[in-house]
Amino acid sequence: MSGDIRPVLELAGIRKQFAGVDALRDVQLRLYPGEIHALMGQNGAGKSTLIKVLTGALPSGGGSMRLDGQAIHPASPLEAQKLGISTVYQEVNLCPNLSVAENVFAGRYPRRGAAEGFRIDWAAVNRRARELLARIGLDIDVARLLSSYPVAVQQMVAIARALGVSSKVLILDEPTSSLDDDEVRKLFEVLRKLRGEGLAIVFVTHFLNQVYAVSDRITVLRNGTWVGEWRAADLGPQALIAAMLGRELAAQSGRAAALPPFDIAAPALLEAQGLGQAGLLQPIDLLVRAGEIVGLAGLLGAGRTELARLLFGLEAPDRGQLRIDGEVASFASPADAIRHGLALCPEERKTDGIVAELSVRENIALALQARLGARRFLSRAEQTALAERFVEALGIKTASVETPIGLLSGGNQQKAMIARWLATEPRLLILDEPTRGIDVGAKQEIMAQILRLAKGGMAVLFISSEMSEVVRVAHRIVVLRDRSKVGELPAGSSEDEVCELIAATHE
Ligand SMILES: Nc1ncnc2c1ncn2[C@@H]1O[C@H](COP(=O)(O)OP(=O)(O)OP(=O)(O)O)[C@@H](O)[C@H]1O
Ligand SMILES: [Mg+2]
Structure with a gap:
């Protein structure tokens, strides 16, 4: 930024407390017209809180905000x-x-x-x-x-809704967490176009590569x-991680956990033979052994989530066969699958799992209690011990295990959902995009937990759009494309090899 351009927005000394605990202390932010600015930090660092204070969604606890040099005190997002x-x-x-147009204008219709x-x-x-x-x-x-449009389009509609005629600043909190690479590219084109029009854009993400693809400053x-x-060009990825985590943690996070040996x-x-459902998934063969981590790679829409749902009794297969321990099994519901030792940590944490008004303790204990059934109630003390163990192991940032989970940051809610399913000590754990929205440090903690459990004999089906993660933790990689299986690769395969298989045209 050249010195003669004035910031469009300047925050200084921003504070915010929740129940006496500092969520923001003396925070500043400077935005210039025509820039894309990445706001970075670990889960719970205060990114969403800063945004909510800045937009009047939460009352500020102190500090100053200036827009074009004028002090502002927005009392609401509107x-x-x-x-x-x-x-x-x-x-x-x-x-x-509602229709797309209604969504764009709901609450402020032209009259x-x-x-x-x-x-x-x-x-x-x-x-x-x-x-x-347009x-x-x-x-x-x-x-x-x-709802008739894909998530990526819905995301664009949300941006259109946000953009008023006189927008100077556009803030996007993790806009890309459920988009595929192509959709992310399109979103970035839009952001660059808006930047060209002089908007200042704030962008929150946990994907480091996206930071460097699109932002000017961090x-x-x-x-x-x-x-x-910093200017993005002046802060390399290692330095960025160090700034986010602090020196010591950054050094640890560089170390890759060793893949536990597994008995071939x-x-x-679990063995699926020709398992499928018309319109949902082509017949698939899949074998998962005790202690084995099988990675499921593929692009968004390749059929990975669909396979998980079929295996877990959320969808009924109309062809093929499923065997557990060699015995034919057919799951009418997830309860059947859970009884057979399966667990599924779903992708959409907001809709599929979080009970916002219950405590962290209750949310973590939920699946284990369901598995134990009415004959064996977990005492309050047992629930507390369980929850505290996982809060510690996964580094869940919460004031206490009694805090309502809805008050945790997005990434910390996600960690609690993973804890919920790890707590059931399943024989086979299906993880659908477990590291989405999770910071680099926490990703390591989650991977370490998964590797530890696999060492103890738990089988894992690991779904992730981040190819680097899949190749690092899987004993075997099953590749899906267009709702059918296109191949398998052994441990030690490279990202490129997985990509080649995904990209290969049908013969
Ligand atoms: N309404 C609230 N009541 C109490 N504590 C809150 C509330 N909202 C946020 N917090 C706490 O403030 C801290 C910062 O949370 P925030 O949501 O800003 O994090 P974040 O940087 O956006 O993280 P993530 O990457 O996980 O989204 C967290 O410890 C969170 O639990
Ligand atoms: Mg957040």
């Missing part, structure tokens, strides 16, 4: 938006059963004049929604239901404090 600060939050709150009773001007709603979407390069039918928070601000002659724990 007020912030009127000032020109637009936000897409980590938890996208759109309505799937007709007094003579017509201030009725909503639907023609204007649709026209202006089309204009806003601004970010999206040409879709705005009258269709939002601000790092650690434990609610400001660590520093171990008996098959």
Whole structure:
């Protein structure tokens, strides 16, 4: 940034406390027009809190905010938006059963004049929604239901909704966590276009490569404090990790955990033969042995989640056979699968698992209690011990195990969900994108737990879009493409080999 350009937004000395505990202490942020600024930090570092304070979603606990040199005190996100600060939050709150246009304008519909009773001007709603979407390069039918479009499009709709006419600052909290590579590229094109129009864009992500692909500058928070601000070109990935984690942790996180040896002659724990469902998944053969970590690689939509759901009794296969310990098994529901020792940690933590108003303790104990059934209740003390063990092991940042889980940061909620399924000590654990939204340090902790359990004989089916992770932890990699299995690769295969298999055209 050259010295003569003034920041469009300047935050200084920002504080925020929750129940007497500092979530933000003396935090600053400077944004210039026409830049993409990455806001980085571990899970619970305070990124979302800073954004919520800045946009009036949470009251500030002190400090100053200046927009174009003028002090501002937005009391609500709507007020912030009127000032020109637009936000897409980590938890996208759109309505799937409203139309695209309705989602863009819900709560602030353009209305007709007094003579017509201030009725909503639907023609204007649709026209202006089309204009806003065109601004970010999206040409879709705005009258269709939002749910009829893929997540990536829904994400763009959220951005269009956020972008007011007079936006100066656009804030995106983990916008890419459920997008595939192609969709991320498209999103970045949109961000670059908006940057070209002079917007200042704040971008939160846990994907380090994305930081370098798109951002001009980086601000790092650690434990609610400001660590520093750099030009992206001046802060390499190692230095960035060190800034986020602190020196000691960064040194540890560089060390790759060793893949536990696994007995190739171990008996098959789970064996699928020609398992499939019309329209969902082509017939698939899959073998998982005790103590084996099988990676499931493929692009978004390749059928990985569908396979997990079939194995776990969430979908009923209409062909093929499933065997557990050599015995034919058929699961009418997840309860059947759980009885056979399976567990599935699903991908969509918001919809599939978190009970926001229950405590961290109750959320972690939930699946184990369900497995034990009504005959064996976990005492409060047992639940506490269990929860505290996992809070420690996975580094879940929470004031106590009695804190309602909804008050934890997004990544820490995700860690608690993994703990919930690890606690059941399943024989086969299916993890669907377990490290999404999780910071680099916590990823290591989760991988270490998985490797430790595998060493003890637990089998793991590991689904991840991050190829580097799959090749590092898997004894064997099963590759899916277009809802069918295209091959298997042994441990030690490279990312390139997996990519080749994914990209290979059908013969
Ligand atoms: N409403 C709340 N009440 C109490 N504590 C809260 C509340 N909101 C956030 N916190 C705490 O403030 C801290 C910062 O959380 P925040 O959500 O800002 O983290 P984050 O950097 O966005 O993390 P992530 O990468 O996991 O999304 C966390 O310890 C969190 O538990
Ligand atoms: Mg967050």
